[in-house]
Amino acid sequence: MRSVIPAFCICCTLLLPATSMAADTQKGKALHDANCQSCHDSSVYTRKERRVTTTEGIKKQVRRCEQSLGLKWFDEQIDDVTAYLNDTYYQYK
Numbered sequence: 233m234r235s236v237i238p239a240f241c242i243c244c245t246l247l248l249p250a251t252s253m254a255a256d257t258q259k260g261k262a263l264h265d266a267n268c269q270s271c272h273d274s275s276v277y278t279r280k281e282r283r284v285t286t287t288e289g290i291k292k293q294v295r296r297c298e299q300s301l302g303l304k305w306f307d308e309q310i311d312d313v314t315a316y317l318n319d320t321y322y323q324y325k
Protein backbone atom coordinates (compact mmCIF):
# COMPACT_ATOMS: atom_id res chain seq x y z
CA MET A 233 0.00 0.00 0.00
CA ARG A 234 1.24 3.48 -0.83
CA SER A 235 0.74 6.24 1.65
CA VAL A 236 -0.87 9.36 0.34
CA ILE A 237 0.31 12.73 1.62
CA PRO A 238 -2.79 14.86 1.97
CA ALA A 239 -2.68 18.11 0.09
CA PHE A 240 -4.57 20.03 2.76
CA CYS A 241 -1.56 19.92 5.11
CA ILE A 242 0.18 22.41 2.88
CA CYS A 243 -2.81 24.75 2.93
CA CYS A 244 -2.96 24.74 6.73
CA THR A 245 0.61 25.89 7.17
CA LEU A 246 0.00 28.76 4.78
CA LEU A 247 -3.00 30.01 6.73
CA LEU A 248 -1.43 30.03 10.19
CA PRO A 249 0.71 33.22 10.18
CA ALA A 250 -2.19 35.47 9.19
CA THR A 251 -4.14 34.85 12.41
CA SER A 252 -1.71 36.65 14.74
CA MET A 253 -1.39 39.84 12.68
CA ALA A 254 -4.22 42.13 13.76
CA ALA A 255 -3.64 44.44 16.71
CA ASP A 256 -6.21 44.29 19.48
CA THR A 257 -7.48 47.74 20.45
CA GLN A 258 -9.38 46.39 23.47
CA LYS A 259 -6.19 45.01 24.97
CA GLY A 260 -4.49 48.25 23.98
CA LYS A 261 -7.03 50.29 25.91
CA ALA A 262 -6.67 48.12 28.99
CA LEU A 263 -2.86 48.38 28.87
CA HIS A 264 -3.04 52.10 28.28
CA ASP A 265 -5.52 52.80 31.07
CA ALA A 266 -3.53 50.78 33.55
CA ASN A 267 -0.08 52.20 32.76
CA CYS A 268 -0.12 55.46 30.88
CA GLN A 269 -2.18 58.02 32.70
CA SER A 270 0.05 58.90 35.62
CA CYS A 271 2.06 61.55 33.71
CA HIS A 272 -0.27 62.79 31.00
CA ASP A 273 -3.96 62.45 30.43
CA SER A 274 -5.38 61.81 26.98
CA SER A 275 -5.29 65.52 26.10
CA VAL A 276 -1.63 65.15 24.94
CA TYR A 277 -2.93 63.07 22.04
CA THR A 278 -5.30 65.74 20.80
CA ARG A 279 -3.48 68.98 21.63
CA LYS A 280 -2.74 71.31 18.74
CA GLU A 281 1.04 71.11 18.89
CA ARG A 282 1.21 67.35 19.41
CA ARG A 283 4.49 65.70 18.51
CA VAL A 284 3.20 62.64 16.76
CA THR A 285 2.21 63.04 13.10
CA THR A 286 2.26 59.48 11.69
CA THR A 287 1.27 55.96 12.76
CA GLU A 288 4.95 55.07 12.88
CA GLY A 289 5.43 58.11 15.12
CA ILE A 290 2.76 56.91 17.55
CA LYS A 291 4.51 53.59 17.80
CA LYS A 292 7.90 55.22 18.47
CA GLN A 293 6.45 57.43 21.18
CA VAL A 294 4.56 54.53 22.80
CA ARG A 295 7.85 52.62 22.88
CA ARG A 296 9.68 55.64 24.33
CA CYS A 297 7.18 56.16 27.14
CA GLU A 298 6.89 52.42 27.78
CA GLN A 299 10.68 52.10 28.07
CA SER A 300 11.02 55.03 30.42
CA LEU A 301 8.53 53.24 32.64
CA GLY A 302 10.50 49.98 32.44
CA LEU A 303 7.41 47.99 31.49
CA LYS A 304 9.17 45.59 29.08
CA TRP A 305 6.20 45.21 26.75
CA PHE A 306 6.31 42.84 23.79
CA ASP A 307 6.03 44.29 20.27
CA GLU A 308 2.50 42.94 20.22
CA GLN A 309 1.51 45.05 23.22
CA ILE A 310 3.12 48.13 21.67
CA ASP A 311 1.07 47.45 18.53
CA ASP A 312 -2.15 47.04 20.54
CA VAL A 313 -1.67 50.36 22.33
CA THR A 314 -0.61 52.09 19.09
CA ALA A 315 -3.77 50.82 17.38
CA TYR A 316 -5.90 51.92 20.31
CA LEU A 317 -4.42 55.45 20.33
CA ASN A 318 -4.71 55.73 16.57
CA ASP A 319 -8.32 54.54 16.52
CA THR A 320 -9.37 56.73 19.40
CA TYR A 321 -7.34 59.93 18.97
CA TYR A 322 -4.95 60.31 16.06
CA GLN A 323 -6.86 58.56 13.28
CA TYR A 324 -4.00 58.35 10.80
CA LYS A 325 -4.34 56.01 7.85
Ligand code: HEC
Pocket residue numbers: 264267268269270271272276277281282283284290293294297298300301313317
Ligand atom coordinates in the same frame (compact mmCIF):
# COMPACT_ATOMS: atom_id res chain seq x y z
C1 HEC B 1 6.85 59.01 33.30
C2 HEC B 1 5.81 59.86 32.72
C3 HEC B 1 5.06 59.29 31.51
C4 HEC B 1 4.28 58.18 31.49
C5 HEC B 1 3.87 57.28 32.66
C6 HEC B 1 3.84 58.02 30.13
N1 HEC B 1 4.29 59.03 29.37
FE1 HEC B 1 3.76 59.40 27.41
N2 HEC B 1 4.71 61.18 27.50
C7 HEC B 1 5.49 61.64 28.54
C8 HEC B 1 6.09 62.90 28.18
C9 HEC B 1 7.03 63.73 29.05
C10 HEC B 1 5.64 63.18 26.86
C11 HEC B 1 5.99 64.38 26.01
C12 HEC B 1 5.05 65.47 26.33
C13 HEC B 1 5.46 66.72 25.63
O1 HEC B 1 6.15 66.65 24.60
O2 HEC B 1 5.03 67.79 26.11
C14 HEC B 1 4.76 62.10 26.48
C15 HEC B 1 4.11 62.04 25.27
C16 HEC B 1 3.41 60.93 24.80
C17 HEC B 1 2.85 60.79 23.49
C18 HEC B 1 2.91 61.83 22.36
C19 HEC B 1 1.78 62.84 22.48
C20 HEC B 1 1.81 63.77 21.28
O3 HEC B 1 2.34 64.88 21.41
O4 HEC B 1 1.31 63.38 20.20
C21 HEC B 1 2.30 59.55 23.40
C22 HEC B 1 1.61 58.92 22.21
C23 HEC B 1 2.52 58.92 24.68
N3 HEC B 1 3.18 59.78 25.51
C24 HEC B 1 2.13 57.64 24.99
C25 HEC B 1 2.29 57.06 26.24
C26 HEC B 1 1.92 55.70 26.53
C27 HEC B 1 1.32 54.71 25.55
C28 HEC B 1 2.20 55.50 27.83
C29 HEC B 1 2.04 54.20 28.63
C30 HEC B 1 2.95 53.15 28.22
C31 HEC B 1 2.74 56.74 28.37
N4 HEC B 1 2.79 57.65 27.36
C32 HEC B 1 3.10 56.94 29.68
C33 HEC B 1 5.65 61.03 29.77
C34 HEC B 1 5.04 59.85 30.17
